[in-house]
Amino acid sequence: MAYLEYDGSTPDGSVQEVLEVTASIRQNVNGLIDALTMGGTYKGVNLTITGDPDQPDEILYERDPARLWLGVLWDSDGNPASMSYYSSRASGNVWELIGVKTVTWDADGNVTQTQWDYETTWQGTQFYADYRQANLGPDFELPSPWHTR
Numbered sequence: 001m002a003y004l005e006y007d008g009s010t011p012d013g014s015v016q017e018v019l020e021v022t023a024s025i026r027q028n029v030n031g032l033i034d035a036l037t038m039g040g041t042y043k044g045v046n047l048t049i050t051g052d053p054d055q056p057d058e059i060l061y062e063r064d065p066a067r068l069w070l071g072v073l074w075d076s077d078g079n080p081a082s083m084s085y086y087s088s089r090a091s092g093n094v095w096e097l098i099g100v101k102t103v104t105w106d107a108d109g110n111v112t113q114t115q116w117d118y119e120t121t122w123q124g125t126q127f128y129a130d131y132r133q134a135n136l137g138p139d140f141e142l143p144s145p146w147h148t149r
Contacts, residue, residue, distance in 0.1 A: 006031025
């Protein structure tokens with residue numbers, strides 16, 4: 001039997017019968033379980049990393065029409081200090097903020113705390129936009145999630 005991957009276009013009650021809807025739900029739940037098992041990705045997802053491979057500025061996961069964009073700020077010790085997560089279900093034309101995760105490190109490089117901020121507004125993400133502009137110059141074009149904020 002062939003592997004049944006996640007299919008974001010189903011279930012669709014307007015064209016599927018009840019048993020088909022149930023099978024689609026099962027297939028998609030299994031696909032999501034596989035994605036979690038594989039570290040957050042699944043078959044058919046393209047990955048683009050921008051910046052230094054050891055300390056990427058941006059990570060983009062794509063599988064039309066879905067996108068997941070992650071912007072990373074690094075502390076002076078080379079640890080990820082803040083990560084902004086955005087989601088798009090419109091091929092990157094419209095972005096929604098999922099949240100901002102802040103990571104605290106001790107002097108030995110161990111994580112001591114992580115905290116999610118789900119209420120971050122445009123001002124909360126402006127820090128990252130300012131950082132990118134200051135470090136890459138005034139002509140640098142910000143990635144599309146920043147254009148809609």
